[in-house]
Amino acid sequence: MLAWTIYISFAGAALLMLTPRASARTARVIALSTAIASFAVTVAAWCRFTPGEILQVARVPWIPSLGIGYHLAADGISLTLLLLTGIVAIAGVLFSWNVEKRPTEFFALYLVLIGAVYGVFLSFDLFLFFVFYELVIIPKYFLIAIWGSTRKEYAAMKLALYSFVGSAMVLIGVIAAYVEAGAKTTDLAALARYPFPLHFEMWVFPLVFLGFAILAGMWPFHTWAPTGHAAAPTAASMLLAGVVMKLGAYGCLRVAMMLFPAGMDAWGFHVLGLGSWRGLFAVLALIGIVYGASVALVQKDFKFVIGYSSVSHMGFVLLGLMTLNLIGLGGAVLQMFSHGIIAGLLFAVVGRMVYDRTHTRMLNELGPMRLARVIPFAAVTFVLASMASIGLPGFSGFVAEFEILIGAWRAFPTLAVLAGVGILIGIAFTWRALDKVFLGEAAVGSQEAVKLPPITWAERAGTSILIATTLAVGLYPRLLLDLILPAFNSPLFEGLRRGLWR
């Protein structure tokens, strides 16, 4: 049944493409109903899901002569991310309610993107996974290049090329693994069981992990993220930061770590104090946390602040993955979900509520407008989103980052301390943005507040969905942790578990 998330999204996109002359209103209604329908399917599957099992969705031979199958399935991790996709997709449509330029094409590409993302999270066949993974690139490019702002063509091309280079690295690994395992199957479960030689895993693991980590915004390959997020239209930024970056992190976990766990073993020698790929990637993730936060601290453009904060928060995901203990891994997946929601909320405030009204994102120009008085709803939303983002207890960010820090403390104590410093800088840049944008002093001489269009119902609805989600997960994290943690006990992660005590 879950497969319908993909089909419904693509059908919605096809419907929009076939009715190019439909009004903007019709287009958004179609898009919204499509997004809601796929989310409903996901929720229905979630209700019937038994944690720890793998829910088989579809399994038919696709290219039998090469052993490639159309195999869709979901475990707790996929299901968590499917829920995230559904929520962000609905909110994204609500926050693009004001798109008037070529609306049918906009929503068609948007739905293709969503459908492909669902496909990635559901694929249990390596080839199929890669097909959906690459399918994401093209709609992303056009969404930014056509509907974006600031240097949109440059940012779109940069993002497309970074993604494609990343997936090229992954493709080398995929083909190598397929051939190494005898060129008989691309099924993930079968490949996870296959004992790849150690030297093979040692070169394929970093290649594939890096390929995916580019899309997850790992330092120093993160530079596409801030420019891409800043140039993208609101809904696309929400999807990019909220969901697409998670594709990278999910790929790291589902493909790189699950298939080639031995690649994380010690090299047997030390370079600059690092003894394994795992150590190297943990350090890069930490640099991402601290660097992203520090750079966000000095940005002049509101959207770049949020863009760099995404780099910082995705660093936590990668650090969590590299801890290789259950609490860290669980925290990483929870952080994927939590950051998806919070980043969506932040970009909605910046892109839709502020930029679409004021047509500027410069912190020093926004301050004098006294936005807290003109659009108090935006100010309140941003305060709540900031609280979630810096990890205040009660919001989902707290649970996730706390778990990652505990996991990191067990694996790499020094890095955990430094990641704590990253959180402190995170508080600083969030506070700075909040202060400059919403609590700024009125310009001298102009006592009159600027006139801006009021907040629409669609914005209120989108905001409520996202805030309710982050609060729900923050107050009752077992909602998702009960899904995520048992998934690591499945036979798929056998190789990873064997390495845990090393």
Next chain:
Amino acid sequence: MAVNTHVINAVDLLRLTLPEIVVGLAALLTLTLDLVVLKGRAAAVRWKAGALVACAGCAGAILLLVLRPETATLYDGMLVVAPLTQMVEAVLAGFTILAVLLSVDSDFTQHIGEYLALMLFATAGMMVLVSTRNLLVIFASLELLSLSLYILTAFNKRSRLSAEGALKYFLFGGMAAAFFLFGISLLYGLSGSIQMSGVASALETQSLTPLWMVAIVMVVTGLGFKVAAAPFHLWAPDAYQGAPTPSAAMIASSSKIASFFVFATVMVMGLTAGARTWHGPEAAWVPLLAVIAALSMLVGNLAAIAQSSTRRLLAYSAVGHAGYMLLGILANSELGLRALLYYVITYGLATVGAFGVLAALEKEGMDEIDGLAGLSRRAPWLSFCLLIFLLSLAGIPPLSGFFGKFFVFSSALHAGTGLLWLVALAIAMSAVSLYYYLRVLKQVYVRDPGAGAGAIETSLLMRATVGVVALLVVVLGCYPDLLLNWIDAALRAMPH
């Protein structure tokens, strides 16, 4: 019925070469019809009538090939009819139909009968080319194909570019033919046989002397020119740019399919066997072809970035694709041949489609990439098809170009990890290729049309042809088995 004989039997010969004869007759019929019956009629009528006859001829040949599977080897391999060659011949005839359909609306020439007849002669040449194992017949049919293509390139007499492109094509082609012929003569001198099987068995018993290497290099040069692999690609950009669009489509698709098929046959069947003596188990020409493949990928993809003309861009990207396809030959296995056939056929489809879109826009005088600005608003259907073709060439799933790449690359790795560097280079270069394909698509979808640019009128036939090709590109990408099963069945029935 299986025939394997030295005895000349005219009836058998006639039966086995019937498809080629049908195409040849169609050519003569087109010519007569146009020069005698339709003399003085309007160009549109002559195009339609000529195209109808030409398409009927090709369709007849396809029906004969598909419905009457034959297995025969005549005169020691001078004529080989097997399911595999029949399949490739049918595909080639199919591509000719597409090229003919693309030419119906054009107005670059008054010599309509001659133009269509030459297309059919080129097709006949290709059909003979793929169904022989005799080096001399390969040379002769290659010349029939090439000479027809030179003239087809020069057919737009009003355009200087067409003349320039044809002259370059002819001069380089003549040189390559000389190399090829010299290589064949050396092979004949060394092995005492002009058949591929004879050359192969001679190679098995003799050691690999430098003279053998010279012969191999010469043959590779000659064939490398036909497939436009670097550094023998210099004719391609000018020929692609100057040639009338249907001719360019033919050069880029069916001629490429036939040449690659014959390239693979010569290398894998003729020159593999005993050549495994120099450094290891692999064939001696592997390093040579690997270097040519690497050069093609680098030159083609990097030069394509700098192009401002859509056709030149397609030409350089064709050089890059030749590099990827050479990986299929380098795999030196049946798996590699399967992958190569799938790749080259789907590649041919995407290229024909792209040229079809350009042909539809020809009357607007659009050659520059910048001239495509806002095309999606002016001709939405053609733009969407162009999107599919270019993304397939870039290797974006689920289009057929992606599966072709996956298949060729895995077949190359399957042959041994020695080619890993080349596969890695190929994948890296396909990341580069996305950049220039997206540059074209950016103009089409992102930029706004210039002021006063209205909708573009195209004929229904053109839109339908391009649409069918686009559909094939998508369907073969989603269900590669449709084509793979056909190739597999043909390969399994191959006499060894």
